[in-house]
Amino acid sequence: MQITLETLRAIVGPAHVLTGDDVHSRRVDWMTGAPCQAGAIVRPADTEQVAAVMRACHAVQQPIVTHGGLTGLVHGAEASPDELVISLERLTAIEEIDQVGGTLTVQAGAPLQRVQEAAKEVGLQFPLDLGARGSCTIGGNIATNAGGVRVIRYGMMRQQVLGLEAVMADGRVVSSMNHMLKNNAGFDLKQLFIGSEGTLGIVTRAVLRLQPPTPCEQTAMVACPSFEALTGLLSHMGKALGGGLGAFEVMWQNHYRLLTETLGRHTPPIATEHPFYVIIDSLGSDAKRNATQFSEALESALESELIVDAVIAQSSTQRDGLWAIREDIEGLVKGLAPVLTFDVSLPIADMQRYTNALEAQLTQRWADAKLVVFGHLGDGNLHISVSVGSGDPEVRREVEAMIYQPLAALGGSVSAEHGIGLEKRPWLSTCRSSAEIELMHTLKQALDPLNLLNRGKVLQETL
Amino acid sequence: MQITLETLRAIVGPAHVLTGDDVHSRRVDWMTGAPCQAGAIVRPADTEQVAAVMRACHAVQQPIVTHGGLTGLVHGAEASPDELVISLERLTAIEEIDQVGGTLTVQAGAPLQRVQEAAKEVGLQFPLDLGARGSCTIGGNIATNAGGVRVIRYGMMRQQVLGLEAVMADGRVVSSMNHMLKNNAGFDLKQLFIGSEGTLGIVTRAVLRLQPPTPCEQTAMVACPSFEALTGLLSHMGKALGGGLGAFEVMWQNHYRLLTETLGRHTPPIATEHPFYVIIDSLGSDAKRNATQFSEALESALESELIVDAVIAQSSTQRDGLWAIREDIEGLVKGLAPVLTFDVSLPIADMQRYTNALEAQLTQRWADAKLVVFGHLGDGNLHISVSVGSGDPEVRREVEAMIYQPLAALGGSVSAEHGIGLEKRPWLSTCRSSAEIELMHTLKQALDPLNLLNRGKVLQETL
Incomplete structure (x- = not known):
């Protein structure tokens, strides 16, 4: 590191400059458990101390990485031994x-x-x-x-x-x-x-x-007979619930079946033979009105065959049970280990063709490949999990190519919500033009000309 | 101008380079009717032509001003004889x-x-x-x-x-x-x-x-007995309508009374003695449900004395009649001529104190000063109209000082939605710190180093 521990200690006090095991015992990636490799971690108490640390770093050209809760998924918090981590863990007020x-x-x-x-x-x-x-x-x-x-x-x-x-x-x-x-x-x-x-x-x-409260929440899990029905249902619920649609979380059959039938982690609330399952939340302020509106919307979806089965949660326990399937990331990771996970967006209308083509490509390359898809359909955002028996970097790169390359033609994105970090940096140009990336570099150069802040994340260090 | 008309004609064709009266007959400010003073107006047909014009301008350091619909209120579209206007009027597809x-x-x-x-x-x-x-x-x-x-x-x-x-x-x-x-x-x-x-x-x-439609619209005008009731009503309606609150437009008594009683432009749907009037819209997808929810919300507001009178529109004609009072800018301009208009934001809780203090200050300085206030209360946004018998620049500056200076201490803004343009540029530092303005200049310098784009608008040309 360019900066000395003495300089840092003088700013934040000796107790708040961590080195050695206090640094390495922190995990910068919760999926892999990779340890923090930074030269040191400094824990300022407030904005003034953050600014003083940064002024000192700037004076000696010390690169830094900022740490929050370390729950990111794209290696955005990784730091090398010549980098200083500024952790904001004391700024919690x-x-x-x-x-x-x-x-x-x-x-x-x-x-x-x-x-x-x-x-x-x-x-x-x-x-x-x-x-x-x-x-x-x-x-x-x-x-x-x-x-x-x-x-x-x-x-x-x-x-x-x-x-x-x-x-x-x-x-x-x-x-x-x-x-x-x-x-x-x-x-x-x-x-x-x-x-x-x-x-x-x-x-x-x-x-x-802050927003007004929506104390009354209705939750249902429904089964859809086709992708057309699924998109029809999204449109129907958006209209029928007015501003009340609070979640529209879709599980492809491969996801639902894995976590219920295959792994036995959850009792399936609906039979497992349908192609798509959706968790729908309706948020409102009046319990009775919300319940009526919600059940009427589902009934009319049943009548028009947008859905073929539905379970409405009758208690918060039942609600949690439905959501538990969707949120069981641990089950997913265990069931597909070694799992490769991805977060992409693409036009809703293209999703079925895209996932079908992906599955075909994967199983052609690896006979026992498994694909699991779920996501925020209404946002155009899919979370894709792949198991091909290996998590080696070169295997991962091959799978990445299958997942990311088709997005270019669809106008999709290699990152819907996880960011770019280090992991997706090689793929940024799949969904951003050279003019866009050039403008990003212009901004980086204007605001951080010495390249001190989270160096090499999002953008390559040179064009 | 630095650029020649020949260069421009070669890019867009002779019919789309305007000069002389074709330029001066355009009004860049609909309040004052001020004519366009630009050296010429060029009308490219598409992005490629805009880019070609801009490349040519860049080569000879020709400053430009972009024109859209010319409905802005802060002189952001003004151009001097040495500036070229690029009008996007042909890009309408x-x-x-x-x-x-x-x-x-x-x-x-x-x-x-x-x-x-x-x-x-x-x-x-x-x-x-x-x-x-x-x-x-x-x-x-x-x-x-x-x-x-x-x-x-x-x-x-x-x-x-x-x-x-x-x-x-x-x-x-x-x-x-x-x-x-x-x-x-x-x-x-x-x-x-x-x-x-x-x-x-x-x-x-x-x-x-695009958003799902909300075909069913309920509109009411209500009268509030006090400012506390008014903010209570905003909170109440936000909760009671869930996601359905579509507008909450407040008129101070001075606004409501001017356009009804004083000028006789509208028949007052509610008596004119109350301190505040609100137009409330509820947007929904089910006519009956929306109507019930809306009238129940208003009834409970009446019971808890948040409102003292209410009229619910029973037809789209009635609805338009209620909104016509709020949207009668022409009446406002005529009734207060010469009128000075302002668009500010400030914390809702401070609004009454702010407008009372402003009125006191105005009438102390000009005995017959008139203040009219209306706005998007839920957004913290007030539109303020002032009449002090003169629209002279120095009078305007004095009124500006009364309106803008108190906003600094309140954390408000000299522009809620109209922008800065030329008109509010001297006041930008009232609500933006020098560090913020410096960073704005950094961005301007990084993206437009020759200062060709809408020169002198928003930011002074030099720090």
Whole structure:
């Protein structure tokens, strides 16, 4: 490292500069358990200390990697021995909640779930939700523009952020802590830092938008007889529930069957012979009205043969049971080990052709290949899991090519919600033109000319 | 001008290079009717011609101003005799509608209303809506991040844009025509061009997100007995209507009374003695359910004394009659002539204190000053109209100071939805820190180093 531990200790105190085993015992990738290789980890107490660390790093050209909850899936938090990790784990305060304005001001290291709970305590909600809610942080959610299961209703993290504060590569603090829903006074600077994976600045605080509560939740699992019926159902439920459609999570038969019948991890609530299964949430404020509207919408879907079977959860236990199948990532990983996982988006209309062609290609190459597909259909987002008996890098690259290359012609994306990090960097040009990538480099050069911030993530170091 | 008319004619053809009266007969400001002063207007036919014009301009350092529908309110379309106007009036094609994916691909010069109608024709909706819908263009909506009356439900223009194409200052085309709801493959470049008022690039095409239709609309006008009741009502309706609250447009008594009683332009549907009036829209898909939910929500608001009177529109004619009061900008301009108009945002909780203090200050300075306030309360956005008997620049500056300076302490904004343009540029630093403005200059310098694009708008030419 270019920076000395003494310099860091002088800024944050000796207890907050970690080295050796305290660094290596941290896992930067929860799928592989890979240890952190950074030269040191520094834990600033607040924005001022983050800025002071960054000024010191800038002075000696010390590259840094910012750490949040380490729940990312694309190796965006990896660090080499010559890199310093700045962990925001001490910046966890929820600073202010404005009930009338519906805003929550928070430090970047606060876990998502704490923000959800704090909003609930004042009778509002913070709607972003994903499986890692207990450990992922608001700063990480911002840096990766997190998605999750409520995007169809509330949008991604980008839509939840009203303002933020960031420390730039030279240690300057840009505080853009807007609380207004509408603010067209100049360029919307926060957009630079949302979804750029820590490469343009370190997000230290944010103002989040809260939403009115939707205390009444109806959940059903349904079976669809065909892909046409599935897309028809999405359109039907969108219309029938008005603004109330809160989730539309599809499981291909290969996913549903694996986690119920094959592995026996869940009792199938509906027989396993149908091609598609959907978990549908309806969010409302009036229990009776919500229930009536929901069951009427499902009945008319049955009548028009968009669905062939349906189970409506009658209790929160039943609801959790239905969602448990969809959220059983552990079962998926175990059942398909060694599993290769992917997160892509593509036009909904092309999805069936795409997954069929992929399966054919996989099984032609590896006779016992397994493909499992689920995802946020309404968002055009599929999570694809593949098992071909090996997790070797060259095998993975071959599977990546099968999955990513067809997306170019479809106008899809190699990353719907996980980001690029290191893992998808070689594939960025599959879905971004050279003009786009050039403009990304222009931004990186303008904001981080010494290339100190999360070096080599998202973009190659040189064009 | 640096560029010759011959060069321009060679690119777009002689019929599409306008000079003299053809230039001066265009009004760049619909409030003042100020004529266009540009050296010439060029009308390219497509992106390629825009790029060719821009390459030619770049070669000779010719500054340009982009024109859309010319409905802006902050002098963002003004051009001097040494500037060339690039008008996108020939780029009006709706290129594609994807009904399943819910997207619409359009050229930047298409009027908003045509896009709304095209979406409706395929059973979907494009929800952005504002008074200028017939003349404002999609490109202008993007460049200014337009707001309007549906923001509370669907967000501003930024949220409606999935992808776009822009011509850069040097004539390069950056095509980022993403159709995906979720795409985290690298930096989200479109954000640079949304809301930057043509200073970072020329938006030529866009992919817009369509929404499920909400064919059933309930509209009421209600009277609130106090500001506390008004904010209580906003919260109550948000909860009671679930996702269905489609508009919450507040008129201060001074606005309501002016347009009904004082000017006699509208018959008051409710007596004029109450302090606040609200137009509330509920959007739904089931007529009966929507009507029941809406009237129940209003009844319970009456019971808890959040409102003291209410009129629910029983027909679309009645609905239009209620909205006509709110949308009667012509009446406002005539009734207050010479009128000074402002568009600000501030925390909802501070609004009453702010407008009371403003009124006191105005009438202390000008005994017969009139203040009229209305706006999108749920968005924190007020439109303020002031009449002090003069529209002279120095008088305007004095009123601006009264309106803008208090916003700094409140964390408000000098522009909620109209943008900065030239008009608000002196006030940008009231609500943006020097670090923020510096970063805006960094972006401008990185993307338009020769300062050719809408020069001097939003940002001063030098720091």
